[in-house]
């Protein structure tokens with residue numbers, strides 16, 4: 001399918017028909033040109049309406065075609081748009097619903113545009129590391145003014161037709177309606193059928209306005225991303241150069257970005273998030289169980305955040321605690337979190353009350369009897385979890401999904417205390433659970449297919465990116481994090497400093513380096529885990545430097561001192577820590593060494609890669625791109641680098657192995673899978 005053609009009265013209607021999102025595939029582009037020719041040749045046709053039907057005009061380029069010969073094959077999108085613009089009869093775009101990227105560029109090639117008020121229009125190319133490549137950067141400023149167009153192009157965020165119609169002096173939308181877009185466009189076409197000359201966006205001019213503030217903002221926020229600034233340059237150019245020069249510049253920029261690392265990485269991320277939804281050994285016809293009511297056990301840090309996810313999408317939640325004060329405290333935190341959103345204008349006071357009304361607090365497990373999914377978020381101790389699941393097994397209705405939010409414990413051991421291990425699954429949220437997008441869905445040895453599918457589906461419904469993991473200590477993310485932290489510790493022991501290490505990895509694109517993260521989360525948390533391990537395994541190697549830091553009570557921001565000294569949230573290198581390190585180095589005969597920042601970043605990132613390779617080989621992760629998704633959505637890995645495994649692929653696995661051996665000495669063995677792929681000159685992804 002590509003397009004459908006019909007004539008209604010004296011108006012030809014061309015409907016783009018390429019489900020699910022009307023992507024502008026090669027066949028679709030051909031269809032539009034063919035149908036347009038037919039309408040122009042038909043003396044019974046006075047005007048043409050181009051539409052995508054109900055719900056979608058077009059979501060833009062067919063990204064499945066990216067990188068294939070079909071994507072650039074004639075007619076390419078600029079040619080299609082040129083044909084529309086040059087048509088001798090008026091073309092009216094009838095927009096209902098999504099009109100993104102190439103879809104909006106196509107609509108800008110029409111002479112007129114009619115849209116339903118709720119339609120959403122935007123140029124999201126920057127999200128894929130690109131700029132619009134079919135005239136969007138030059139035409140949008142001509143109809144919306146340079147500033148608004150620049151905001152839309154550089155953010156990638158869509159806007160509603162209703163909002164765009166209110167932009168001062170706008171020429172984007174000729175009519176905004178609440179009725180059927182095609183009917184409205186046909187009526188409109190009847191009114192303007194004889195108006196000549198035909199208005200063309202290319203003949204308009206855009207006024208030059210200063211955009212320095214936007215540039216400054218972007219430079220700060222875009223953190224190394226090239227596309228948003230390139231889009232801004234092109235918006236400015238729309239106001240200063242003839243359109244054909246602007247279009248040529250746009251095309252050149254588009255092609256350059258398309259060939260670069262950032263866009264390759266961001267496109268990988270796009271596909272990786274979709275791929276993560278597929279579980280190869282489970283038939284795609286497996287139905288998720290319906291979830292209409294959720295139970296949460298424990299109203300602590302995680303339980304409260306987990307509950308909010310469901311309240312946010314209108315799913316009622318029963319939350320159970322052991323004592324009234326803990327319950328009150330938990331509810332208080334949830335309300336306060338919503339209140340912050342109200343104060344920031346992101347939520348109305350009514351919506352806050354509606355969400356709180358969906359929440360039923362309770363001290364009794366019996367109240368979970370009517371829940372379809374129950375998520376446990378109590379203390380991280382096996383005995384506690386097992387006693388909780390024993391009780392849950394007694395009260396939960398048959399068919400309810402029983403999930404644990406454990407970060408480290410063996411889900412199979414928890415499932416084993418129930419009479420229904422097939423219904424038990426891990427749902428590992430990340431803190432703050434109402435904010436972080438990642439959800440590791442942990443598949444136990446007995447977890448039923450439809451239970452796993454249910455956990456993934458509900459994750460998607462609450463806006464999470466779900467990734468399936470098998471059981472191991474730390475699952476995918478935290479196990480890799482341990483390797484990353486070890487690499488940072490190694491650098492400290494080898495003569496580097498927290499400030500140098502943090503700065504290097506922040507330069508790479510992480511929002512925060514490992515030592516600042518430690519100070520934010522509290523160094524006492526990992527200390528408690530280490531102390532438990534030392535007690536259980538007296539021979540376990542000690543983390544001398546971090547232990548000494550904690551013994552001084554330097555737990556981080558909450559104590560005003562950690563790896564850094566704090567004034568408020570401002571981190572300053574600490575003379576106390578300098579002294580601690582100097583004394584460690586002196587004891588161990590290490591000299592203070594300033595490492596090349598690039599080497600620091602590589603040591604940390606390749607530690608992730610090596611650990612990721614082990615995880616992949618052990619079958620803990622289904623595919624390398626899932627590991628990338630975990631790191632991108634849960635651990636702040638820079639999106640424009642595509643995730644650790646993709647980054648390693650681009651870097652070249654033989655070089656990764658070489659560097660790892662150089663960092664660790666020739667006797668150290670990298671993960672066998674990594675060595676094997678490198679030897680065969682293959683990649684992870």
Ligand code: NAD
Nearest residue numbers: 298299300301302303321322326377378379380406407431
């Ligand atoms: P928390 O101490 O903040 O909250 C635990 C809550 O569970 C407490 O309010 C406690 O009163 C309640 N509780 C204890 N036993 C209970 C029982 N039998 N029935 C009902 N409630 C009970 O802990 P948290 O940080 O929210 O962690 C909860 C779970 O989430 C742990 O398994 C933890 O490993 C996991 N987790 C934590 C994080 C994190 O960053 N904090 C991240 C991911 C997963």
